[in-house]
Each structure stands twice: as C-alpha cells, then as structure tokens.
Amino acid sequence: MLGMSSHSEWGRIDDDGTVFVKTTDGEREIGSWQAGDVEAGMQFYVRRYQDLATEVDLLEKRLQSGSGDPAHTRTHAQEMKEQLSTAAVIGDLATLDARLDAVLAAADERAGEVQAAREQARADAIAAKEALVVEAEQIAESATSWKASGDRLRAIVDEWKTIKGIDRRTDDALWKRFAAARDAFGRRRGQHFAQLDAERGTAKEAKEALVARAEELSGSTDWRETAAAMRDLMQQWKASPRAARDVEDALWTRFRAAQDAFFARRSETFAERDAEQVDNQRKKEAVIERAAALDVSDPKAAQAALRDLQAEFDAIGHVPREAMRRIDDRMRAAEQRVRDAVDAGWRKASVESNPFLAELRARLAEAEQKLERARKAGDEARIKRAEDDVAARKALLPD
Helix, strand or coil, X not given: CCCCCEECCCEEECCCCEEEEEECCEEEEEEECCCCCHHHHHHHHHHHHHHHHHHHHHHHHHHHHCCCCHHHHHHHHHHHHHHHCCCCCCCCHHHHHHHHHHHHHHHHHHHHHHHHHHHHHHHHHHHHHHHHHHHHHHHHHHCCCHHHHHHHHHHHHHHHHHCCCCCHHHHHHHHHHHHHHHHHHHHHHHHHHHHHHHHHHHHHHHHHHHHHHXXXXXXXXXXXXXXXXXXXXXHHHHHCCCCCHHHHHHHHHHHHHHHHHXXXXXXXXXXXXXXXXXXXXXXXXXXXXXXXXXXXXXXXXHHHHHHHHHHHHHHCCCCCHHHHHHHHHHXXXXXXXXXXXXXXXXXXXXXXXXXXXXXXXXXXXXXXHHHHHHHHHCCHHHHHHHHHHHHHHHHHCCC
C-alpha cells in the first residue's frame, strides 16, 4: 500500500511507514502511517501542522485586537510551545516556535498594559469615589439647601454603585466616610427643622396676638388712630418670622380680613362724609351769593340781614378741605362789603351832627358866594382873594 517513501522540506515517511519531522536538532520520529499511500500520510501530518499554525494565528490576532485576556493567551501559547517538542506534525516547527515566543512576549507586554490600565482604572475609580466623599463631607458641613442637598446625597449613592474596580478594603473605608457625612448632614438637617419648628411655634403665637389685636380694632370708629395702629400691625407682621405654611396662610386670612373690614368701613364713612361736605359746600355758596347781593343803601338793614346769613352759614357743616379757603374768602368779602357801607354811614352821620363842622361849612358857603360875586364883577384881584379863601376853608373840612 505504501508503494514508495515520500519526502518534503519538513518531514518524510520511509518505506516501512515510519513518519519523521525535521527540526533544528535533526529528524524526530513522530508516528507511523499504514492507512494509505505515502502522499496521503504526508498531507495528514501537514494538516495537523496547519491546525497548530491556525491556533497560533488566532492567538496573535487575539492579542492584536485586545479582545482576549493576555494571561489566558500566554498560558495557551506556553502550552503549545511545550507540546511542539512532541507534536506529531510535519511543518516548520522552528518558525512556529519563534511565533509562539513572539506571542509569549506580546502577551507579557499586553498583560503589563492591561495591569497598568487596571491600576489606572482602580486609581480613577478611587479618585471618583473620593471626590464624591469630599462633596458629601462639604454638604454635611455647610449646606443649607436641605431638599436639594438631600437629593444630591441620594444621587451620589446611585453614582457610587456605578463605579467599579476598587478593592474591598479601600471601598469599605471610602463608604464609611460617605456614610458618616450623610449621617452628619441628617443630624444637622434634623436640628435645623427642630429649631425651625420651635421658631414657627413662637411666630404662630406672635401672629395670633397680631390677629387678635387687628380683629379687636376692626370695629373701631376712631379712624385716624386706628388706621395708624393697623399700619403698625402690618409692619409688625412683615417683620415677624413665618409660621408653618398652613398656619401662616390661615392667620394671614384672618389678619387681612380684619384689616379689610376696618378700612372698608372707613372708606364707606369717608364717602358719605365727602358727599355731605359737597352738599354743605353748595349750601354755603348759596348763602354767600345772598350775602353778596344785600342792598347796602340801608346799611343798618343790610347789617341785620347779614347777621342772619352769618348764623345760617355757620350752622352748615364742614365743606371739602380743598374748598374751605375759597369759601371763607368769598364770605369775608361779602361781610366786608356790608361793614364798609356801615362805616361810611356812620362817618356821614358823625359829620352832619358836629356843630364845629357845620360852622365851617357855613363859612365855606359864604366864601363861595363871595367868589361868585367877584366873578360876576370881573374883578381879578377880588376873584383871586375869594378863590384862596374858598380853598383854605375846604382844606379845613374832612373828606
């Protein structure tokens, strides 16, 4: 069946079917072929070599792609290298051995890179968690935005879970720091809200007192003093700390209702008063018109009528503030007109009843008669003397 021996560059099968592979150390017997012709035997052992070469190809490509574990690749390559000395294959074992050495070297290099990357990833992970711890410790120490800070601490827990690659001991130590910071924040927040509750209780009592006072004043009719008191209560309300939201809203509703009730009553009263004062203004203006129209040819009768009008004027109530001065000025002018007429009548009566003045007027009449006779006579000297006499006597009489 064998027919004749077969040779190749890397091995041979002799006439009795013994199979040899050529190595750098010489030929090595690797088996016996009795199953068919020699060429088929050679192809069988060459294919077994090619299978080994294919495995080496896979190891090389796995390292090049970075998809495999370099340690596993190295172990596989080392096992293959150790098996080469006994491998029943025909092929270039020296080249395959050299390629395996290269794989082993590359695997060592890649393993170093992976280890460095792993160490870097570990360092980065530790740094990331340390940053989260520092942030949590800062929140625990000084944060006052309680809700936002609490939400952030919960988010840190979620971020923490995504960070991998830290050894258990280091991770536990960092977590203890974070947990301590979170607990410290919780205590400080609890103290804050406890204090806030106490302050809100005090604020509730203070604002209840303000509400009670506002409700007490809401029925007052002392408009000016009460309005000032209500404004002062509002200032105190604004300056007081806030109670709990529901309590604050309820108290504010009562407080505002009391204020509104008072000011609404005041506005209604002022509106009625304003309407009354406008009506009073019209009444006083009518009295003024009558006073201004009094007949002063009889001063005494005018004076008597003015007294009645003054009494009627004074009996009328208040007028709007902006009209007061104008109304008073017009009434004084009407009164002054009557007083002037009365004074003029008195002066006239006084002059007519004075005997000395009557004598002066009689002499003035005589002087005027002399002047008239002198003018008729045409005597310039007499006329001049008569004119001087008349002027002198007129000067003695009052206006």
